[in-house]
Amino acid sequence: MADVNLITLTNPRSPASEAYRTLRTNLNFSSLSEPLHTLVVTSPAPEEGKSIALANLAVTLAQSGKKTIIVDCDLRRPRQHLIWGVEQSPGLTTMALENLDVPPLVDVGVENLRLLPSGPLPSYPADLLGSPRMDVIIERLRAEAEMVLFDAPPVIAVTDATLLAAKLDGVLLVLRAGGTRREHAEQAKELLERVNIRIVGAVLTNAETAQMGGYYAE
Numbered sequence: 001m002a003d004v005n006l007i008t009l010t011n012p013r014s015p016a017s018e019a020y021r022t023l024r025t026n027l028n029f030s031s032l033s034e035p036l037h038t039l040v041v042t043s044p045a046p047e048e049g050k051s052i053a054l055a056n057l058a059v060t061l062a063q064s065g066k067k068t069i070i071v072d073c074d075l076r077r078p079r080q081h082l083i084w085g086v087e088q089s090p091g092l093t094t095m096a097l098e099n100l101d102v103p104p105l106v107d108v109g110v111e112n113l114r115l116l117p118s119g120p121l122p123s124y125p126a127d128l129l130g131s132p133r134m135d136v137i138i139e140r141l142r143a144e145a146e147m148v149l150f151d152a153p154p155v156i157a158v159t160d161a162t163l164l165a166a167k168l169d170g171v172l173l174v175l176r177a178g179g180t181r182r183e184h185a186e187q188a189k190e191l192l193e194r195v196n197i198r199i200v201g202a203v204l205t206n207a208e209t210a211q212m213g214g215y216y217a218e
Contacts, residue, residue: 044188049205051079062113075125078118091119
């Protein structure tokens with residue numbers, strides 16, 4: 001059973017759902033000059049709502065007719081299988097360690113949307129995400145969908161998101177209203193820009209409706 005926080009499914013007419021559709025539109029426009037097929041969604045620190053924001057964005061992309069895949073690359077605290085109410089394994093690590101050619105994608109009950117769960121958690125997540133094998137997996141997934149969204153651990157805590165983002169088209173940062181510290185947001189931005197990673201935008205979660213402006217998520 002899918003998470004009730006999937007507002008784009010439970011209340012598609014809400015302001016939050018409309019904001020996710022606006023985010024989708026803005027991402028589409030941002031990719032006119034630089035194609036955007038693979039995107040990391042991450043946050044500066046834990047508990048900022050990155051996983052649920054990614055899931056809601058994925059729903060809107062799928063609803064627009066784009067074949068979309070969610071990949072749970074948070075190999076430390078995976079959440080996507082919980083959000084969608086599916087099994088954690090087989091998944092990304094299964095594909096990597098067993099050299100599977102076909103991704104073990106899961107149908108989540110939304111047309112045009114599939115999920116690649118994390119799979120069993122590895123001892124050294126950063127090594128797996130930075131490996132040549134991950135390059136092969138990314139290409140397999142690109143061939144399966146028009147947009148592939150990668151859920152990655154927080155930027156400041158570990159190197160996973162940076163290693164992964166270096167292989168992809170860009171990064172979307174998730175910030176939590178009243179939760180994300182300004183210095184953490186600036187530090188995350190600096191860490192990504194230091195290695196020439198394209199930051200395509202930011203999403204503000206936990207914002208009051210009256211604060212809506214730019215991107216808004218709930």
